[in-house]
Amino acid sequence: MAPALPAAVRFSGVSRSFGDVRAIDRVSFDVADGEFFALLGPSGSGKTTCLRLIAGFEQPDAGTIEIYGESVAGVPPYERNVNTVFQDYALFPHMTVAENVEYGLMIRKVPPAERRRRAGEMLEMVKLAGLGDRRPIQLSGGQRQRVALARALINRPRVLLLDEPLGALDLKLREQMQVELKGLQRQVGITFIYVTHDQGEALSMSDRLIVFDHGRIEQIGPPAEIYERPATTFVAGFVGVSNVVDAELARRLTGTAQAFSIRPERIRLVEDAAPIGDGALSAKGVIVAAVYLGAATRYTVQLAAGGQLLVLEQSGGEAGPARATGEPARLTWLRRHHQPLR
Amino acid sequence: MRTRSRRGRTAGGALPLAAGAALLFLHVPLFFIVLYAFSSEDKSFVFPPPGLTTRWFAVAWSRPDIWEAITLSLQVAAVSTALALVLGTLAAAAVWRSRFFGREAVSLLLILPIALPGIITGISLRSAFSLGGIPFSFWTIVLAHATFCIVVVYNNVIARFRRTSGALIEASMDLGADGFQTFRHVVLPNIATSLLAGGMLAFALSFDEVIVTTFTAGQQSTLPIWMLTELVRPRQRPVTNVVAVFVILVTLVPILLAFYLTRDTHEVAGSGK
Amino acid sequence: MNPVAPSTLPVGPEASRSPLHRLSTVLYLRPTLLLMLLLGPPLLWLGVIYLGALAALLVQSFFYIDDYSGVVVRRLSLATYGELLTAANLDIVVRTTVMASAVTVAAALLAFPLAYFMVRRASLRLKAILYLGVVLPLWSSYLVRVYSWKLILAKEGIVTWLAERLGLGWLLEAVLALPGVGGPSLSTAYLGTFLVFLYMWLPFMVLPIVAALERVPRSLLEASADLGARPAQTFRRVIAPLVVPGVVAGSIFTFSLTLGDYIIPGIIGGSQPFIGQAVYQHQGTAGNIPLAAALTVVPIAIMAVYLTMARRLGAFEAL
Numbered sequence: 043m044a045p046a047l048p049a050a051v052r053f054s055g056v057s058r059s060f061g062d063v064r065a066i067d068r069v070s071f072d073v074a075d076g077e078f079f080a081l082l083g084p085s086g087s088g089k090t091t092c093l094r095l096i097a098g099f100e101q102p103d104a105g106t107i108e109i110y111g112e113s114v115a116g117v118p119p120y121e122r123n124v125n126t127v128f129q130d131y132a133l134f135p136h137m138t139v140a141e142n143v144e145y146g147l148m149i150r151k152v153p154p155a156e157r158r159r160r161a162g163e164m165l166e167m168v169k170l171a172g173l174g175d176r177r178p179i180q181l182s183g184g185q186r187q188r189v190a191l192a193r194a195l196i197n198r199p200r201v202l203l204l205d206e207p208l209g210a211l212d213l214k215l216r217e218q219m220q221v222e223l224k225g226l227q228r229q230v231g232i233t234f235i236y237v238t239h240d241q242g243e244a245l246s247m248s249d250r251l252i253v254f255d256h257g258r259i260e261q262i263g264p265p266a267e268i269y270e271r272p273a274t275t276f277v278a279g280f281v282g283v284s285n286v287v288d289a290e291l292a293r294r295l296t297g298t299a300q301a302f303s304i305r306p307e308r309i310r311l312v313e314d315a316a317p318i319g320d321g322a323l324s325a326k327g328v329i330v331a332a333v334y335l336g337a338a339t340r341y342t343v344q345l346a347a348g349g350q351l352l353v354l355e356q357s358g359g360e361a362g363p364a365r366a367t368g369e370p371a372r373l374t375w376l377r378r379h380h381q382p383l384r
Numbered sequence: 385m386r387t388r389s390r391r392g393r394t395a396g397g398a399l400p401l402a403a404g405a406a407l408l409f410l411h412v413p414l415f416f417i418v419l420y421a422f423s424s425e426d427k428s429f430v431f432p433p434p435g436l437t438t439r440w441f442a443v444a445w446s447r448p449d450i451w452e453a454i455t456l457s458l459q460v461a462a463v464s465t466a467l468a469l470v471l472g473t474l475a476a477a478a479v480w481r482s483r484f485f486g487r488e489a490v491s492l493l494l495i496l497p498i499a500l501p502g503i504i505t506g507i508s509l510r511s512a513f514s515l516g517g518i519p520f521s522f523w524t525i526v527l528a529h530a531t532f533c534i535v536v537v538y539n540n541v542i543a544r545f546r547r548t549s550g551a552l553i554e555a556s557m558d559l560g561a562d563g564f565q566t567f568r569h570v571v572l573p574n575i576a577t578s579l580l581a582g583g584m585l586a587f588a589l590s591f592d593e594v595i596v597t598t599f600t601a602g603q604q605s606t607l608p609i610w611m612l613t614e615l616v617r618p619r620q621r622p623v624t625n626v627v628a629v630f631v632i633l634v635t636l637v638p639i640l641l642a643f644y645l646t647r648d649t650h651e652v653a654g655s656g657k
Numbered sequence: 658m659n660p661v662a663p664s665t666l667p668v669g670p671e672a673s674r675s676p677l678h679r680l681s682t683v684l685y686l687r688p689t690l691l692l693m694l695l696l697g698p699p700l701l702w703l704g705v706i707y708l709g710a711l712a713a714l715l716v717q718s719f720f721y722i723d724d725y726s727g728v729v730v731r732r733l734s735l736a737t738y739g740e741l742l743t744a745a746n747l748d749i750v751v752r753t754t755v756m757a758s759a760v761t762v763a764a765a766l767l768a769f770p771l772a773y774f775m776v777r778r779a780s781l782r783l784k785a786i787l788y789l790g791v792v793l794p795l796w797s798s799y800l801v802r803v804y805s806w807k808l809i810l811a812k813e814g815i816v817t818w819l820a821e822r823l824g825l826g827w828l829l830e831a832v833l834a835l836p837g838v839g840g841p842s843l844s845t846a847y848l849g850t851f852l853v854f855l856y857m858w859l860p861f862m863v864l865p866i867v868a869a870l871e872r873v874p875r876s877l878l879e880a881s882a883d884l885g886a887r888p889a890q891t892f893r894r895v896i897a898p899l900v901v902p903g904v905v906a907g908s909i910f911t912f913s914l915t916l917g918d919y920i921i922p923g924i925i926g927g928s929q930p931f932i933g934q935a936v937y938q939h940q941g942t943a944g945n946i947p948l949a950a951a952l953t954v955v956p957i958a959i960m961a962v963y964l965t966m967a968r969r970l971g972a973f974e975a976l
Contacts, residue, residue: 399773406863409767477695479696502919508707511713557685594920611804628944
């Protein structure tokens with residue numbers, strides 16, 4: 043039986059500060075070999091700093107970083123078998139597309155004929171065959187992005203780092219690229235580490251992800267777990283839309299003063315007379331807002347017990363929201379859909 | 385308070401006229417230089433010139449003192465430019481890459497040799513050289529020229545650096561190139577035009593410089609010094625004019641080229657002595 | 658074979674062990690060292706050669722020359738500065754300052770219409786051509802430009818010829834007869850010196866005024882008109898105050914360049930020296946470096962005062 047591979051990337055107690063600002067604070071995590079791993083968080087949360095530490099553009103102030111079991115302390119970026127796709131692609135403007143893609147091979151003194159052959163293969167893989175003689179300035183954003191990808195992958199890195207690569211693309215193109223990137227990762231089988239502030243992207247593409255806030259890890263796990271069982275208020279609020287019920291309101295609704303979050307789509311609006319089953323809770327209130335989202339409607343309900351809850355109800359096929367502002371409402375949900383919050 | 389209080393349609397004709405007059409004032413004098421290079425009268429600047437001839441060009445060609453002066457000027461300019469290119473690029477790289485204490489002081493220090501009147505630079509260097517017992521020679525001239533040419537190169541290179549994304553250097557390193565390889569393959573090609581422009585401006589500046597040079601030269605004459613001597617004690621005036629025409633061309637062409645090379649930067653970095 | 662299957666090599670090939678490569682890594686991990694290596698040579702050069710020389714000059718201005726032996730005494734004293742206050746030297750300073758002021762005023766008057774035309778009336782293409790036209794003389798050879806005026810102002814030269822042709826010979830004679838600014842010919846009169854200074858420094862005045870005018874947004878002028886101001890009033894109240902910093906910025910150049918120049922007055926003008934010429938004379942055969950140094954300090958001091966005033970008027974933003 044083949045021995046298990048060490049973690050592709052392992053952070054142990056890593057900290058990095060810039061002046062007075064703690065960019066990341068005692069962060070530890072593992073990325074498994076072959077994973078599509080996302081670093082998610084708002085601007086300034088430390089996710090990009092983590093990526094740059096892996097790439098070698100920064101050195102940690104404390105803690106260790108290992109890539110496939112080997113410490114990379116003091117190892118510059120050009121000696122790590124890790125490649126990066128930059129946010130603005132960073133294509134060399136004075137070189138053609140082919141020269142850009144071949145760059146890593148050229149530095150390693152691979153003979154020209156072979157360089158050209160492999161570059162041709164890469165360009166085909168990213169669906170840019172035939173564009174080798176163009177200059178980056180002549181390409182569209184999506185095309186440049188693929189060149190950056192080819193340029194990185196041609197070096198056969200063990201880990202590919204992507205720094206918000208789809209940020210500059212429009213929505214349709216972005217969604218298309220998300221699917222392609224995911225497919226590409228499956229095809230080549232190398233570890234992808236992907237930084238984004240877009241939680242939809244992180245949820246749809248990654249095998250596992252970390253949610254960062256202010257330099258700390260809020261939660262690590264597969265997308266479904268992050269979404270369904272957010273561990274902290276921040277995660278509940280940042281990933282998807284959620285209701286955060288504080289301890290006081292929780293006591294009034296459930297009898298126990300334990301704060302929890304619950305997704306709006308887990309709450310249903312029912313008739314006053316409807317029966318409430320085992321393990322279910324209910325509350326009464328008044329609808330104060332109804333936002334029609336097309337596929338669903340999001341209601342804001344002011345509870346008699348105080349506070350507000352958001353309810354997401356799928357559209358039933360009629361034109362417009364089913365209920366109107368000002369109507370009384372009765373909510374029900376299952377206790378097991380609570381996510382206790384620290 | 386200087387005011388022009390006539391505006392509107394009535395002044396519509398006065399404004400372009402005044403503007404044109406100023407522009408003519410700036411350019412016409414040089415035409416006379418060219419004209420007098422062909423004048424057949426060599427003892428005075430009589431106008432209109434009694435006759436036109438091209439023989440002064442041949443005379444200038446055969447005068448050894450002119451050739452010596454040209455050669456010296458070219459050599460000084462070449463060496464000073466080379467030094468300025470190295471020092472100016474180093475300084476630009478340092479200032480662009482790092483935020484360090486005293487950054488503004490460095491910019492001020494670089495511009496001082498060219499901002500302070502030439503006579504100050506000249507006399508300081510001269511007294512420093514004589515204090516240090518350094519004999520005036522080719523190298524003292526070069527030392528002085530390189531000093532005020534550094535900022536010309538610096539301005540051009542740093543303007544180019546500022547428009548370069550730092551991510552390019554990171555990308556190059558990420559792909560396996562160390563610092564020196566990155567410089568050779570990525571940085572240098574990107575700043576090449578600014579190096580060329582800065583170098584040409586520095587060359588023109590050095591070739592034309594006279595004030596500081598008179599203080600730091602020994603017995604040698606660069607071309608401007610030769611011309612200065614001729615201005616004070618003229619020998620064959622049209623020959624001086626011929627040389628002047630030559631100087632106009634030699635200094636103007638690199639500057640026009642530098643302007644062309646940096647036209648997308650919206651500034652001729654280093655303009656204004 | 659998957660072209661992207663990760664290679665088992667953890668790092669690149671053997672080229673990574675070359676000394677240059679290792680030096681690169683050392684510098685990469687020690688950014689301060691790299692900074693010192695980059696900044697060191699230029700700073701050392703400028704610091705030692707230039708600042709050192711300036712300091713030496715300043716120190717020398719506090720030495721003095723022994724009247725009997727003619728040797729420079731290397732002891733600190735204000736004697737040389739005291740010498741500055743003699744009538745002869747004060748005369749020189751005043752002459753130079755008056756000339757600098759006259760040139761500055763004239764340059765502003767001449768530059769303003771050109772700058773205004775360039776910014777407000779010229780098409781973009783014409784403006785680019787005009788801009789080139791203003792900058793080009795700046796970069797033409799300094800000496801050649803001065804020389805061109807020697808030809809023009811010569812007694813037998815074009816100005817005299819033109820004056821005679823236009824029947825204005827008497828005017829030329831009258832001007833040349835003026836005390837102080839006149840002389841045997843334009844080429845030996847302070848009027849001539851004035852004209853040459855004006856010619857040489859005019860572009861330095863035009864450029865900052867152009868920059869200042871460009872910073873006046875069109876919307877301000879429209880608002881002024883909208884609120885009922887006539888063009889002359891708009892000019893006086895809106896444009897002029899915003900352009901003053903540009904004029905002051907240009908004046909810094911014209912003033913300081915005139916103060917320090919010694920070549921132009923030597924070629925065109927009267928026999929009484931300007932500051933620059935006096936400095937040159939003293940440090941030359943006279944060997945009176947302390948006095949030359951002290952004289953050099955005068956324009957520096959004047960410019961320092963001028964610059965502080967200019968800063969108050971906002972000229973630094975217009976540079």
